[in-house]
Amino acid sequence: MNTQDQHGRGLPTPGRGLPLRRPRLIAASGAAALALSAGLATPLNPAPSQAEAKEGGKVLTVAVAQSVDSLSPFLATRLVSTSIHRLTYEYLTNYDPEDARAIPGLATKWTSSPDKLTWTYTIRSDSRWSDGEQATAEDAAWTFNKMMTDEGAATANGSFVANFRKVTAPSPTELVIELKKPQATMTALDVPIVPRHVWEKVTDFSEFNNDKNFPIVGNGPFVLTGYKADSYVRLEPNKDFWRGAPKFDELVFKYYKDGDAAVAALQKGEVSFVSGLTPAQSAALENQENIKVNDAPGRRFYALATNPGARSKDGERFGDGDPSLLDQRVRHALFMAVDRKTIVDRVFQGHAVEGEGYIPPRFSQYFWKPSASQELAYNPAKAAQLLDEAGYKKNGDGKRVGKDGKPITYRVLCHATDPNDKAVGQYLDEWWGKLGIGVTLNCLDNVTDPWLAGQYDLAFDGWSVNPDPDFVLSIHTCAALPATPEETGATDNFICDKKYDDLYSRQLAEYDPAKRADIVKQMESRLYDTGYMNVMAYPNAVEAYRTDQIKSIETMPEDAGNIYGQDGYWSWWSAVPADSGESSGGSGSTGVVIGVAAGVVVLTGAGVFLAMRRRATADDRE
Numbered sequence: 001m002n003t004q005d006q007h008g009r010g011l012p013t014p015g016r017g018l019p020l021r022r023p024r025l026i027a028a029s030g031a032a033a034l035a036l037s038a039g040l041a042t043p044l045n046p047a048p049s050q051a052e053a054k055e056g057g058k059v060l061t062v063a064v065a066q067s068v069d070s071l072s073p074f075l076a077t078r079l080v081s082t083s084i085h086r087l088t089y090e091y092l093t094n095y096d097p098e099d100a101r102a103i104p105g106l107a108t109k110w111t112s113s114p115d116k117l118t119w120t121y122t123i124r125s126d127s128r129w130s131d132g133e134q135a136t137a138e139d140a141a142w143t144f145n146k147m148m149t150d151e152g153a154a155t156a157n158g159s160f161v162a163n164f165r166k167v168t169a170p171s172p173t174e175l176v177i178e179l180k181k182p183q184a185t186m187t188a189l190d191v192p193i194v195p196r197h198v199w200e201k202v203t204d205f206s207e208f209n210n211d212k213n214f215p216i217v218g219n220g221p222f223v224l225t226g227y228k229a230d231s232y233v234r235l236e237p238n239k240d241f242w243r244g245a246p247k248f249d250e251l252v253f254k255y256y257k258d259g260d261a262a263v264a265a266l267q268k269g270e271v272s273f274v275s276g277l278t279p280a281q282s283a284a285l286e287n288q289e290n291i292k293v294n295d296a297p298g299r300r301f302y303a304l305a306t307n308p309g310a311r312s313k314d315g316e317r318f319g320d321g322d323p324s325l326l327d328q329r330v331r332h333a334l335f336m337a338v339d340r341k342t343i344v345d346r347v348f349q350g351h352a353v354e355g356e357g358y359i360p361p362r363f364s365q366y367f368w369k370p371s372a373s374q375e376l377a378y379n380p381a382k383a384a385q386l387l388d389e390a391g392y393k394k395n396g397d398g399k400r401v402g403k404d405g406k407p408i409t410y411r412v413l414c415h416a417t418d419p420n421d422k423a424v425g426q427y428l429d430e431w432w433g434k435l436g437i438g439v440t441l442n443c444l445d446n447v448t449d450p451w452l453a454g455q456y457d458l459a460f461d462g463w464s465v466n467p468d469p470d471f472v473l474s475i476h477t478c479a480a481l482p483a484t485p486e487e488t489g490a491t492d493n494f495i496c497d498k499k500y501d502d503l504y505s506r507q508l509a510e511y512d513p514a515k516r517a518d519i520v521k522q523m524e525s526r527l528y529d530t531g532y533m534n535v536m537a538y539p540n541a542v543e544a545y546r547t548d549q550i551k552s553i554e555t556m557p558e559d560a561g562n563i564y565g566q567d568g569y570w571s572w573w574s575a576v577p578a579d580s581g582e583s584s585g586g587s588g589s590t591g592v593v594i595g596v597a598a599g600v601v602v603l604t605g606a607g608v609f610l611a612m613r614r615r616a617t618a619d620d621r622e
Helices: 079-088 137-149 259-268 279-285 328-336 340-347 380-389 419-435 448-452 470-474 498-509 513-530 570-574
Strands: 059-064 093-095 102-104 107-112 118-123 164-171 174-179 222-228 232-237 250-255 273-275 291-296 300-306 352-354 409-415 438-444 458-464 533-539 541-546 550-552
Touching: 079 222, 079 232, 079 250, 102 107, 118 137, 137 164, 137 174, 259 273, 259 279, 259 541, 279 291, 279 541, 300 328, 300 419, 328 380, 340 352, 340 419, 340 533, 380 419, 409 419, 419 438, 419 458, 470 498, 498 513, 513 533
Parallel strands: 059 250, 409 438, 409 458
Antiparallel strands: 093 102, 107 118, 118 174, 164 174, 222 232, 232 250, 273 541, 291 541, 300 458, 300 533, 352 533
C-alpha cells in the first residue's frame, strides 16, 4: 500500500483554488489505502484490542495513508479530507458514476441566460440538514458569498468563485449566480455547500478547522460524528438523505502509515479493503482465498516538478531552488534523461502507462500527447548536449558545475512512505549521475513545509484529475500564487506563465466542448514545453478487498473503475455488507466491505504525497 494523491481536486488535487497561511498542509497524493480492522496494536493504542462498534451494527473502516489536514470544507485540500466532505455535504451537482456527466446534487436543474452570464439553479426541497433544518438556496448563496468576500474562506475553492459577480437567493428553492464573463465550469462547481445558520458564527475562517463539536451538521449521505487528529474520522448514515441512507451503521477512516501492515491485516480478515497497493503487494494477494484485486485505469498522474523560483503575487522571491533550473534547456535535459518505460516496467511493474501530458488517458476528451518533433523522449546524449549549451559543463572529475563553479547536486523532495518515490529516486541518481549531476533524495513524512517555503530543487508530485480539469489547470496560474511569502496560495509549484494564463482564461470562458478541449490541450502543450512538470506515468488504481466481507460496491466508472477517491460519494454510499439480504450492485460493482465489528484501524505517520490542493478539484478535487 503506497501513499498517492487529488481534488484533486488534487492529490492536490481544482482545489481546489486558494490562499491561506503557510502552516496548512495541502495536498496529497492520490488514492490512499482502505482497511477494515478489528483491533490492532498501534502507536495510538499500544495494546491490541477489539474495536468498539455499535451493538449489532456493521462498521466499514477505511484505512487511509493520509491524515486529515482540516475538517473545514473552506480549508481542506487533501484527498482524504475532500472525500470526507463529499460524504457530509451536498454540492450543487454531482457526477454520474457511469459516464461522469453532470447530474443533480443539491440542485435539481439549472439553466443559463442566452449570454451565459446568469445561471439559475433550482434547489431541491427534500434536503435537510442533519439538525433538522431545511437546506435552502440561501445556504448556497451564503457559502459562495463568504468565499467571494473572505480570503480565508476562499482558501480551498476560491478559484471557482473568482469570476462571480453576484450570488443571490430570490427564494428558498432558487439560486442565481451572475458572472463577470462566461464560465464553463458552472455544472462542475466542486464546492461543499454549508449550513448558514451554523457557519455564520465562525469569526476566522483561516483558523477554524471544524474539529471540536460533534456531530457536525451536514446534508450528505453521512454525518460526521467523531474525529481524532492523525488517528480517525467517524461517520454515521444520514437516515434522511434524499437519495437514500447508506447501508452500514458506521464508516470509519483511519490513518495507516505502514502499507505492509495493512495488507497483512487484509490477509487475516482484520481489514476488508486496501487501496494504493504496490505491485509486490498486488501479486501477493492475487490468488489468495476470499480476496479480490481490482486493477483499473487511474485518474492520477505521477510527476517530477521543478522549482521554477518560488515567488508570491507581490513579486517577492523566496526559497532556495537551484538557479540552474531557471534555464529551460536544463529542465529539458533532466527530463530527456528519464526513461519513462523503465519506470512503468520496473517500478510500477506494468500497473501504469507512460506519462506525457498533464491529464490521464482515462479522460479521453482532454488527453494530449506531444508531437514527434515536440516530444522530450529519452535521449541521454541530447540531454548532455543541452547542458553543455546552457553552460553547465563537466569539470575534471566529470561533474557538472554551476555558475558558482561548484558541482551541481539537486535536492529531490520525496515522500518517506511512498516506495515509488524512493525507487524512481534511485534511477534518477543513476541517470542524472551519468550526466554529471548529483542527486540527494530528501524523503520526509511531511514534505509540505519545505515545499511551501520553496526549499527544494525538484519534488515528486501527483494529482487526481476530475472529469472537469479546471481545478488542476488552475493551480499553475499566476493567480494561484500566494499573496505574500508568509501565506499559502493555491499554487502547486509556483509556476507563473503568461501564455499559459491566457489559455486558461480562454478555456474557462469556452462553452463549446470540442473547442474547450482543444484549448485545454494547448495548455498541456505549453506546460510540457516549459519543462516545469515532467509527467512520468499514469498509475492504475490497484485495490483489494475480502469477498467474504463485501457483497458489492460501486466503482467509478462502473466499467473498470476505481473504488477509493471517486468523483462523488458512490462507493461508500452504495456499499452492501456480505451478510446483507440485498442484491449486489449493478455492472462493474466490486464489493466493498464492511466488517461487523471493528472500528479502528490505525493511522500512524503521515505519508502523504503533497501536491498542493486536493488533487483534483472537482478534479479530484476530490
